Amino acid sequence: MASSISGKISQNVLVAQCCKQNRQSSPQCQRDRFAPVTHKLLSFPGVRLSWDGTSTMQSHRFSKLNRGIVYCNVAPSATVIPSLERVDFLKLQNGSDIRGVAVAGVEGEPVNLTEPVTEAIAAAFSAWLLNKKKSNESRRLRVSIGHDSRVSAQKLQDAASRGIAGAGLDVVQYGLASTPAMFNSTLTEKDDILCPVDGSIMITASHLPYNRNGFKFFTNAGGLGKPDIKDILERAADIYQCFTTESLKNSEIKASSSIKRVDYMSVYSSDLVAAVRKAAGNTEKPLEGFHIIVDAGNGAGGFFAGKVLEPLGAITSGSQFLEPDGLFPNHIPNPEDKAAMKSITEAVLSNKADLGIIFDTDVDRSAAVDFAGCELNRNRLIALMSAIVLEEHPGTTIVTDSVTSDGLTTFIEKKLGGKHHRFKRGYKNVIDEAIRLNSVGEESHLAIETSGHGALKENHWLDDGAYLMVKLLNKLASARASGLGGGSQVLTDLLDGLEEPALAVELRIKIDQNHADLKGRSFREYGEAVLKHLENISDSDPKLQKAPVNYEGVRVSGYGGWFLLRLSLHDPVLPLNIEASTKDDALKLGLAVLSAANEFPALDTTSLTNFVKV
Numbered sequence: 214m215a216s217s218i219s220g221k222i223s224q225n226v227l228v229a230q231c232c233k234q235n236r237q238s239s240p241q242c243q244r245d246r247f248a249p250v251t252h253k254l255l256s257f258p259g260v261r262l263s264w265d266g267t268s269t270m271q272s273h274r275f276s277k278l279n280r281g282i283v284y285c286n287v288a289p290s291a292t293v294i295p296s297l298e299r300v301d302f303l304k305l306q307n308g309s310d311i312r313g314v315a316v317a318g319v320e321g322e323p324v325n326l327t328e329p330v331t332e333a334i335a336a337a338f339s340a341w342l343l344n345k346k347k348s349n350e351s352r353r354l355r356v357s358i359g360h361d362s363r364v365s366a367q368k369l370q371d372a373a374s375r376g377i378a379g380a381g382l383d384v385v386q387y388g389l390a391s392t393p394a395m396f397n398s399t400l401t402e403k404d405d406i407l408c409p410v411d412g413s414i415m416i417t418a419s420h421l422p423y424n425r426n427g428f429k430f431f432t433n434a435g436g437l438g439k440p441d442i443k444d445i446l447e448r449a450a451d452i453y454q455c456f457t458t459e460s461l462k463n464s465e466i467k468a469s470s471s472i473k474r475v476d477y478m479s480v481y482s483s484d485l486v487a488a489v490r491k492a493a494g495n496t497e498k499p500l501e502g503f504h505i506i507v508d509a510g511n512g513a514g515g516f517f518a519g520k521v522l523e524p525l526g527a528i529t530s531g532s533q534f535l536e537p538d539g540l541f542p543n544h545i546p547n548p549e550d551k552a553a554m555k556s557i558t559e560a561v562l563s564n565k566a567d568l569g570i571i572f573d574t575d576v577d578r579s580a581a582v583d584f585a586g587c588e589l590n591r592n593r594l595i596a597l598m599s600a601i602v603l604e605e606h607p608g609t610t611i612v613t614d615s616v617t618s619d620g621l622t623t624f625i626e627k628k629l630g631g632k633h634h635r636f637k638r639g640y641k642n643v644i645d646e647a648i649r650l651n652s653v654g655e656e657s658h659l660a661i662e663t664s665g666h667g668a669l670k671e672n673h674w675l676d677d678g679a680y681l682m683v684k685l686l687n688k689l690a691s692a693r694a695s696g697l698g699g700g701s702q703v704l705t706d707l708l709d710g711l712e713e714p715a716l717a718v719e720l721r722i723k724i725d726q727n728h729a730d731l732k733g734r735s736f737r738e739y740g741e742a743v744l745k746h747l748e749n750i751s752d753s754d755p756k757l758q759k760a761p762v763n764y765e766g767v768r769v770s771g772y773g774g775w776f777l778l779r780l781s782l783h784d785p786v787l788p789l790n791i792e793a794s795t796k797d798d799a800l801k802l803g804l805a806v807l808s809a810a811n812e813f814p815a816l817d818t819t820s821l822t823n824f825v826k827v
C-alpha cells in the first residue's frame with residue numbers, strides 16, 4: 214500500500230533493498246558500501262526512500278536538490294537468495310522488446326527469464342514510468358499486464374505483478390490478451406475498468422518457440438524504443454542484485470492487495486466491432502452471410518471469431534486453433550510461415566469460405582486468404598492495405614520495411630498514385646518513420662512491414678494485426694452494401710496490376726562470432742565490412758546497379774531482379790533477399806553475393822551455396 218504523506222500520494226519502491234551481504238558480494242554494492250546510492254532506478258521526482266530494515270519502505274518528500282538520491286540500508290538479517298543466478302540483463306534486449314528463455318528443457322537454451330528476473334524488470338519499468346510521468350495527485354500510477362498463450366505466461370504475469378506492486382503502483386491484470394489491446398489500454402478513457410492505464414506490459418515472445426517469452430512495454434505515447442529498453446534493463450540489473458529472501462517475500466504479500474482483474478479484451482473487441490459498424494453506416498450486422506475463418510494458431514487471437522466476427526453477423530464455422538495452447542501443436546502462429554499459410558488456405562478452401570484470417574501469437578501481425586486460396590500476406594498485404602488507404606487518402610506516403618519488392622513500388626506509385634517510402638526493417642522503425650514524416654509535413658497514413666506488422670494513423674499508430682483485418686472487413690461490407698457481390702473477390706481485385714516475381718527467396722547467412730577472422734571486431738563491424746565489400750564489387754559490375762535510395766544494407770538491381778543484403782536487427786546474421794523473374798536470373802544475383810561473401814571466412818554461406826547450386 215502506498216503511504217499518504219502530507220496529503221499526497223507517494224509511490225513506494227520495495228525493490229531497492231541493497232543488503233549488506235549483497236554489498237559484500239557484488240562489485241557494485243562494494244562500490245556503494247559507505248555512500249548513499251545514486252540509483253537511476255529510484256530517481257523519481259521529489260521522493261527519497263529509506264529502508265530501516267523492517268519490511269516497509271518509507272517514502273519522504275525530499276528537497277528538489279536531492280532528487281534521485283536514494284539511501285538504501287538493509288537489515289543485517291536479510292539474506293541473498295542462493296538460487297539467484299547471475300544474469301546478463303542486457304542480453305535480454307531484442308531491439309525494442311525483451312526476449313529470453315522462460316522454460317527449461319531445450320538443450321543449449323538455459324532459462325534466463327526467471328520469476329525474480331521478471332520481477333526485477335517489472336520493478337524497473339515501474340521506476341522508469343515514475344520518472345516519466347508525474348503521479349496523478351488523486352491516484353497511484355497503474356500498469357496493465359496481459360499475456361499470450363505461452364506455458365510460462367501465468368508465472369511471469371504473477372512475477373511482473375509483484376514487481377509493479379512492490380514499486381507501489383497498481384496492477385491491472387487482463388490475462389490472455391493481444392499486444393495491441395495492451396497498448397490500447399493506455400488510450401481507453403473508461404474509469405470503471407481503470408482506464409486509461411499509465412503503462413502497460415505485454416508478456417509475449419511473438420512466434421518464437423514455446424520455451425521463450427518476453428515483454429513489450431507501452432505508454433500512451435506508443436511502444437518503448439531501444440534506448441528505453443536498455444535503460445530498463447540496466448535498472449533491472451541493479452534491482453536484481455539487491456534482491457533478498459525478505460524482499461521477494463514482502464513483494465508477494467504486497468502484490469496481493471494491489472492487483473485488480475479486468476476483462477479488457479471484451480472492451481477492446483467491442484471497439485473493433487464498433488469500428489466496422491460505423492464504417493458500414495451504423496449497420497448492426499454488416500458481415501451477415503459472409504463466411505470467415507479465423508486461424509489463431511493457438512495464440513491469443515481466438516477472440517476475433519467469437520467477439521468480433523460473430524457479433525457483426527459473420528459465420529465462423531471451420532475456424533481453427535482458437536484455443537490457447539502454449540505448445541503450439543498445430544503450426545507456428547506466424548503469417549510469414551509457409552506451413553501456417555498453407556493450413557489456413559486449406560481451411561478456407563475445404564470450408565468454401567469467403568475469407569481466411571490468420572494472426573501471430575500476440576495479434577500484432579496478421580494476413581488473409583481469399584475465397585480462391587490466394588494468400589494475402591507479405592507484399593500482397595501491403596499492396597492491398599495501400600489500395601484501401603490510398604482510396605481514403607489520395608497521394609499519401611506508404612512507409613514499408615526494406616525487403617519490399619520493386620513491383621510493390623511500381624504498384625503504389627504508378628497504379629495507386631501514392632508514394633512508396635521503402636525504409637528499414639523493424640516495425641518500430643517503420644512506424645516511427647511514418648510519424649516523423651507527418652511531423653515534417655509529409656502526409657503518411659500507413660506504416661507496414663512484410664512481416665504483417667501494420668499501423669494506421671487513424672488508429673493512433675497502433676501496431677495492430679486485428680485492426681488491419683478490420684480494414685479488410687470494412688471493404689467487404691461496403692462493397693456488398695453498394696451492391697457488389699463476389700465476397701472477397703473485391704479484395705483480390707484491388708491487387709490487379711501488382712507485378713510479382715517468379716522467384717522470391719530469403720536466405721540467412723550466419724556470422725560465426727567466435728571465428729578468428731573477426732579479429733576482435735563485433736559481429737556488426739564484421740557484417741558492415743562484408744556489406745562494404747559487396748557494395749564495392751557491385752559498383753564495379755556494369756550489370757548491377759545500386760538502388761539510388763536505400764536505408765539499410767546493400768540493395769542492388771540487375772538481371773531482371775534485385776537483391777538486398779543487410780544486417781539482421783537482432784542476430785549475428787546477414788539476411789539476403791533475392792527476387793527475380795526467372796530462376797536463372799536469381800542464381801546470377803546469388804552468385805554476385807556469394808563471390809563477395811566467400812572472402813569472409815567467418816560467414817556460413819551454406820544456404821547461399823546450396824541455392825546457387827540448384
Ligand SMILES: O=P(O)(O)OC[C@H]1O[C@H](O)[C@H](O)[C@@H](O)[C@@H]1O
Pocket residue numbers: 614638639640641662664666780781782783784788
Ligand atoms: O532483421 P531480422 O532478423 O530479419 O528481424 C526483423 C524483424 O524482427 C522482429 O521480428 C520484429 O518484430 C520485426 O518487426 C522485424 O522485421
